[in-house]
Amino acid sequence: MIEAAGLEVDRVTEAELKENGFRSTRKTKIVCTIGPRTCEFEEIEALAVGGMNVARVNMCHGTREWHRDVIRRVRQLNEEKGFAVAVMMDTEGSEIHMDDLNDVESTKAEDGQIWTFTVRAFDQPSRPERTITVNYDGFAEDVKVGDELLVDGGMVTFVVIEKIGPDVICRCTDPGLLLPRANLTFWRNGSLVRERNAMLPTISSKDWLDIDFGIEAGVDFIAVSFVKSAEVIKTLKSYIIDRSPGSQIGIIAKIESIDSLKNLEEIIQVSDGTMVARGDLGAQIPLEQVPLVQHEVIQLCRQLNKPVIVASQLLESMIEYPIPTRAEVADVSEAVGQQADALMLSSESAMGQYPEKALAVLRSVSLRIEKCRREEKHWDVTDLRIVSSSKLDEISEEICNTTSRMANKLKADAIFVYTKTGQTASLLSRNRPDCPIFAFAPSTSIQRCLNLKWGLIPFRLDFSDDMESNLNRTFSLLKARAMIKSGDLIIVVSDVMQSIQAIKVS
Ligand SMILES: Nc1ncnc2c1ncn2[C@@H]1O[C@H](COP(=O)(O)OP(=O)(O)OP(=O)(O)O)[C@@H](O)[C@H]1O
Ligand SMILES: CC(=O)C(=O)O
Ligand SMILES: [K+]
Ligand SMILES: [Mg+2]
Structure with missing residues (x-):
């Protein structure tokens, strides 16, 4: 931290202020997911220099030791080099997903192929070919013959043709790549099936251990995946106060479950912030509704005085390419124009080939759109509702x-x-x-x-x-x-x- 007789400010912000003047300082914040491509000290530092405000670690992937090291590096960077990067831990949640495919990067499902989805676990050598383990025990009971099984919201599609005990036999109808731990949803007559799987706990027993780990590691935010109602946020908040009295940890409710949409206002109200997690959200509601939910959540958060993050696929093509598509730039512009508090990089920074370039795109698009709003004197005349209770x-x-x-x-x-x-x-x-x-x-x-x-x-x-x-x-x-x-x-x-x-x- 840069310190002059008790005044500490982020080094990058100070430089930006001096270089561009107050008014052109970036207003939209940036969250970067840290993954294998960005976990070393110098790589995290490069992101901080590039304007990362919050580092996110996703407990779906990697070991606690891996995450502990990343969090330590962020802390060290803050202390030694004068940054104020916050750390956000994102829980796994217990929605249905495939296993890790024994750590192969991906596997191809071809049109018409027969695959088995099962709740049985296999040791590596004994796993039969074209067999995927599913994490949820009730899976085989919940699905019915004729159901459609969507991997990652439709990247690959199967139809259920037979059920044999714990095994669900499916035929591939839309071929594609299966990725480790890909999310699974099933659909019946065009609707998402919410049966006993809707009863899965939002915070699983593994998540509770991750949360203990996060409290102990000193994270600033915990983002809760697949929030369905306000209750779980309240429970987590009292748990944290119990474990760590006086804790400042902020709880971010991720809006990505269809069930959250009917309780939006209560959920936002009890949380310290919200994330529009468009990845999983788009697998649970029709895609064309995702932008509408994004708009609604941003508006509501503003009204309720809570920060909101827009997440997933903002610059998806930059996982592989050094420049974004024009459509991606338009999407980022839209989120900045809607005045979301923050934008988030996922795979782009976790495992993509151009994390720093992706960050630079978010930065320059934010600056450009913010400038345009100021020049147009696009002042908000939104009537903000009163949020105070006294x-x-x-x-x-x-x-x-x-x-x-x-x-x-x-x-x-x-x-x-x-x-x-x-x-x-x-x-x-x-x-x-404006200022x-x-x-x-x-x-x-x-x-x-x-x-x-x-x-x-x-x-x-x-x-x-x-x-x-x-x-x-x-x-x-x-x-x-x-x-x-x-x-x-x-x-x-x-x-x-x-x-x-x-x-x-x-
Ligand atoms: N700690 C990690 N270790 C290994 N790979 C990771 C790690 N974090 C992220 N990744 C990779 O980056 C990808 C994108 O990360 P992201 O956080 O968006 O996860 P996700 O699997 O899409 O889940 P979520 O819905 O929670 O965002 C992951 O699918 C994974 O391949
Ligand atoms: C970020 C996240 O969890 C999602 O988009 O699904
Ligand atoms: K997660
Ligand atoms: Mg998600």
């Missing part, structure tokens, strides 16, 4: 709304917010103002958590209840580092004092 909080909320409008009208250079919990910073971010929001928070864990939110530039700073002295100190520290200059117009708010100040830097 009158005092409602006053703070109103102050944040007014501050943002004021900053836009006065063309302020930045908003400064002194925030003990991060809440006031979040209420400002929610307004999506960047410098958020001063007392701990590095709050600083990292704020790094997921739109437009926030998180600093770590010890501050007191005396706003006058906080301001004097911050201004002189920032001026000394050429991060603000005389003549800049700054609007200041805090959760110490319910007031708005507009200050021209002298």
